[in-house]
Amino acid sequence: MRRTTLGNVSVSRTACAIALINALAFATPAFAQSAETEPVQQQIIVTGSRIASAALDSPNPVTVVGAEQIQSLGQTNVAQVLQTIPQNSAFVTDDNVGLGNFNVGAQLANLRGLNPFFGTRTLTLVDSKRFVPSTNGGAVDLNLIPSVLVERVEVVTGGASAIYGTDAIAGVVNVILNKKMQGLRAQLDYGVTEEGDGEEFHGALAAGTSFAGGAGNIVVGGEYSQSFGxxxxxxxxxxxxxxxxQFTNTGFGSNGQPNFIIGPNALGAGASQTGVFAQFLNAPGVANMQFNAAGNALVPFDPGEYVSTPDISYFNRQGGDGGPVGPYDATRMRPPVERFALYGHLEFEVSPAFIPYIDISYGGRSSSNVQGSQGASLAVISADNAFLTPDTQQLLADNGGIAFFNRNTNNIVDQVNATKNTTFRVVAGADGTFAPRWNYGIYYTYGRNDQSQRLYGNQVTSFFGWALDAVIDPETNQAVCRQVLLGNPAAAGCQPLNLFGSNNASQAAIDYAYRTLPEEFRFEQQVVAASVTGDLFDGIGAGPVGVALGAEYRHESGDVSHLGLPYYNDFLLTYGNDFSGKSDIYEIYGEVSVPLLQDSALGRSLEVDAAVRHSWNTSTSGVTNISRTTEATTYKFSLLYDPIDEIRLRASHSRDIRSPGFRELYYGQVLGAGNPFASVNNPFNGGAPDAATLDFGGSVLLTPETADTWTAGIVLTPFPRFRASVDWYQIKIRDAIGAIGQQVIVDSCFAEQLLCDRIEANDDYTDITYIDNNLTNLNGFTSRGLDVELAYSLPLGGDSVIDLRTLFSYIYNLKVDAGGRVIDYAGQSGPVASFGDFNTTPKLTAQAFLTYRNDAFTAVLSGRYVGKGRYNATYIGPDEEGYSPTAINSISDNSVDDRFYTGLALTYRFDLDDGTSSFELFGTVSNLLNVSPPVAPGGNGYPTNPVYFDTAGRSYRMGVRVKI
Structure with a gap:
């Protein structure tokens, strides 16, 4: 069965898209050439090794994106640069906020899709140095790096912990800033979608000059952007x-249809925006009755079709009278974001032996996200409720005296997350030479990130329950909260809440039951580092033996508080408890590069490289004062072999680590019995719901994740101006940090008598009261795939050149060991889930650009392909082997269609009379053909996957640049 495609734009199939990708290709300064015969420009890279080398000399795949490409594509954010690299899975972006209350407005790097939701396995550097994290999971917000000063972005895929330390399991993103800029540059641009929304105003200014006869240099710059969402x-x-x-087939097993069904018209199950008495838990005559708009009469409620848990209001039904699904009808597709980034650099060469410098950066981001509010789900309504009509009161009195009530409150309460981040960082250091072919570097870094979050319109469960339980005060004959009438001091100030009908709730009652949840987070990072690099000796005739040695100390501390709010843990949605902690990390490392062959009968060159790092990490909780010290040794071996000039073979193996992040170490949260997010279906009691207390959070006792990464590749340069590379990789992660999940814990105890020590219950476990779901080292991941790159530069005569480049990423395994059951998620491009330990990815993604340029004019035609995928790797659809409509994991369609997107960017430069100044006009069109996304509902709340598929539609940007 083929479901309907969203929108009405036809999309090419895989073969056509790949043909177009190959026909296009990608231009970038790292490989862009003039009309001369030089094959490929070799740019010195600094990422992936402490011993600098040319881009073609790296044993790991390196993608270099330069300032020229950034400008030619009209990109205004470093995150947009990464989105042109197929190996990056852009999970945290403005387009994928959805229902989330975390990282709103942030842009985070995520190579191979291996980042956990509250952590990172991708290390982000600025000028090869760590940048203070802007999330409590340890990731760096790319918004805070001014794009106007970016000289290039170097992306190394593959382990690099021996070079940089923790977090570099999937790879490294290194943003290199232009600290030698001369003159002044300014840019002003405006972006908007075809629909007239998504407006963004962006401006940038940078200036640099040398002084003291060239011994000193100063660069300052900054940018500001405001997008309106x-x-x-x-x-x-x-x-x-x-x-x-996605719906559950209520007739599964008898009507010939699969267990899960994908279809349109999804509405909230068992709830409306006037209020419904639940379908199955109430007596006949009460069940499935809803209030009319005025709230003064009951009318039948059409429940629609297909639902797994009929009386739970946040599951979907198809059709009927249910309330709108929050993600589609209450959440912005893209939140408004305001950001700024400032940077300054000063250096002075006292002598070649001593070049001190200082960098100062300051940036900020603010954003807000409207979400679906928290209504009533199986709330108890008594027959004497003050807002019921006499007829309804009598109906409830005749049927047990109470009724269970559901209500969607999106039409009366706005739940809004507002997040503000500010980051300050200073780096002071010195570089220099101290002997022939020997250099040193020392530096100190201090960074601080302050984040303030507010979740407005968040339900306080006790206040909500007290306000909903309104009765008539016999003395005043007015509605009053029952708890006030009973003299409960905790209910002082309670305002009776009328949720019967479409809009009968008073603002005073809403303000009482729905409050503002605050969170303040501060993270500080200090780094002291020293290194030396040089040639150890002249080698064995193939070239000098290079070496790098260094040591680093890093102190990191953080604090999360909720302003002492007395009812903080009573919010329906909470950020967790107050927590704090610190980590002290000591590291030493070394690297050696040994050339073994040079112009030999055995080959043109052969070079091996080895690196090792040892670290000591002491983490201490600020709440419990429990401390834990771990040690880890990481290493890397690599080989480069050129049998002939036109062929290069490269391979590497590395042992890498990821130490537990701040949140994973110190976070804590307890959800009380009765919180819907803590409940489990108890198999010891026939699957009945159990209202257990759920304890979940971090642990100082966590140990580092370890990973083994293997890469092997070939680089071909058979003729001038052409380069092709194919690289295979395998990343195997052990002891991955994650949560088991409360339902898995209970089911494992029931089926296999495993994990029972994480449960507190009565003797026969029919009444579970407590579940320990704190993080632990448990999972394993294996990711395998191929990266392919093609680049060619074709001179047309004069100063005209056509540049072509194509990048392919093919993932053929993403195996996850989920407690003994191994699931291969490669190719899953269905719904996006929050709070996961990794991100699923399509098997094939590709990016290509075809660029024409001459002295003044540049035109770039781009293509991006997202391959066909699976909706859910654990489901089986009609087109897949082993499908049966009677299988518990059967689904009506388990496929996600592919998409091919095109774009166009034009730039024209006008040179001014002095010959050194110019201004440029530029314009871009993204999603040129206005292609709609495929169907992939669920996850963060969209009917598609916004990580890989464009949701905005055709978009425009136009602007001007000035260079003086």
Whole structure:
């Protein structure tokens, strides 16, 4: 069965898309050439090794994106640069906020899709140095790096812990800033979508000059951007109005249809925006009755079709009278974001032996995200409720005296997350030479990130329950909260809440039951580092033996507080408890590069490289004062072999680590019994729901994740101006940090008598009261794939050149060991899930650009392909082997269609009379053909996957640059 595609734009199939990708290709300064015969420009890179080398000399795949490409594509954010690299899975972006309350407005690097939701396995550096994290998971917000000063971005895929330390399991993103800039540069641009939304104003200014006869240099710059976001999906995009969802077949096993069904018209199950008495838990005559708009009469409720848990209001049904699904009808597709980034650099060469410098940066980001509010789910309504009509009161009195009530409150309460981040960083150091062919570097870094979050309109469970339980005060004959009438001091100030009907709740009652949840987070990082590099000796005739030695000390501390709010843990949605902690990391490292052959009968060159790092990490909780010290040794071996000039073979193996991050070490949260996010279905009691207390958070006792990475590749340069490379990789992660999940814990105890020590219950476990779901080292990951790159530069005569480049990434395994069951998630491009330990990815993604340029004019035609995928790797659809509609994991369609996107960017430069100044006009069109995304509902709340598929539609940007 083939479901309907969102939108009405036809899309090419895989073969056509790949043909177009190959016909296009990608231009970048790292490989862009003039009309001369030089094959490929070799740019010195600094990422992936402490011993600098040319880009073609790296044993690991390196993608270099230069300032020329950034400008030619009209990119205004470092994150946009990474989105042109297929190996990056852009999970945390403005387009994928959805229902999330974390990282709103942030842009984070995520190579291979291996980042956990609250952590990072991709190390982000600025000028080869660590940058203070802007999330409590340890990731760096790319918004805070001014793009106007970016000289290039170097991306190394593959382990690099022996070079840089923790977090570099999937690879390294190194942003190199232009610290030698001369003159002044300014840019002003404006972006908007075809629909007239998504507006963004962006401006940047940078200036640099040398002084003291060239001995000193100063560079300052900054940028500011304000984007206004995109509205509620079902209101602003036609492809979203169908509200696709995943449903459970209530007739499974008897009607010949699969267990899961993908279809349109998804509505909230068992709840409306006037209020419904639940379908199955209430007596006949009460069940499935909803209030009319005025709230003064009951009318039948059409429950629709397909739902797994009929009386739980946040599951989907198809059709009927259910309330709108929050993600489609209450959440922006893209939140508004305001950001700024400032940077300054000063250096002075006292002598070649002593070149001191100082860098100062300061940036900020603020954003807000409207979300679906928390309504009533199986709330108890008593027959004497003050807002019920006499007829309804009598109906409830005749049927047990109470009724279970569901209500969608999106039409009366706005739940809004507002996040503000500011980051300050200073680096002071010195570089120099101290002997022929020997250099040193020392530096100190201090960085601080302050984050302030507010979740407005968040339900306080006790206040909500007290306000909903309103009765008539016999003395005043007015509605009053029952708990006030009973003299409960904790209920002082309670305002009776009328949720019957569409809009009968008073603002005073809403303000009482829904409050503001605050969180303040501060993280500080200090680094002291020293290194030396040089040639140890002249070698054995093939070239000098290079060596790098160094040591680093890093102190990191953080504190999360909630301003002492007395009812903090009573919010329905919480950020967790107050927590704090610190880590002290000591590291020493060394690297050696040994040339073994040079112009030999055995080959043109052969070079081996080895690196090792040892670290001591002491982590101490600021709450419990429990401390833990771990040691780890990481290493890397690599080989480069050129049998002939046109062929290069490269291979590497590394042992890498990821130490537990701040949140993973110190976070703590307890959800009380009755919180819907803590409940489990108890198999010891026939699968009945159990209201257990759930304890989940971090642990100082966690140990580092370890990974073994292997790469092997070939680089071909058979003729001038052409380069091709193919690289195979395998990353195997052990002791991955994750949570088991409360349902898995209970099911494992029932089925295999495993993990029972994490449960507190009565003797026969029929009444579970407590579950320990704190993080632990448990999972294993194996990711395998191929990276392919093609680059060619074709001179046309004069100063005209056509540049072509193509990047392919093919993932053929992403195996996850989920407690003994191994699942291969490679190719899953269905719904996006929050709080996961990794991100699923399509098997094939590709990026290509075809660039024409001459002295004044540049035109870039781009193509991006996202291959066909699976909706869910654990489901089986009709087109897959082993499908049966009677299988518990059967689904009506388990495929996600592919997409091919095109773009166009034009730049024209006008030279001014002095010959050194110019101004440029530029314009870009993204998603040139206005291709709508494929169906992939669920996850963060979209009917598609916004990580890989464009949701904004055709978008424009235009602007001007000035260089003096």
């Amino acid at each position: 995109i509205g509620i999906c079902s209101q602003v995009r036609d492809w979203c109005k169908s509200s696709y969802g």
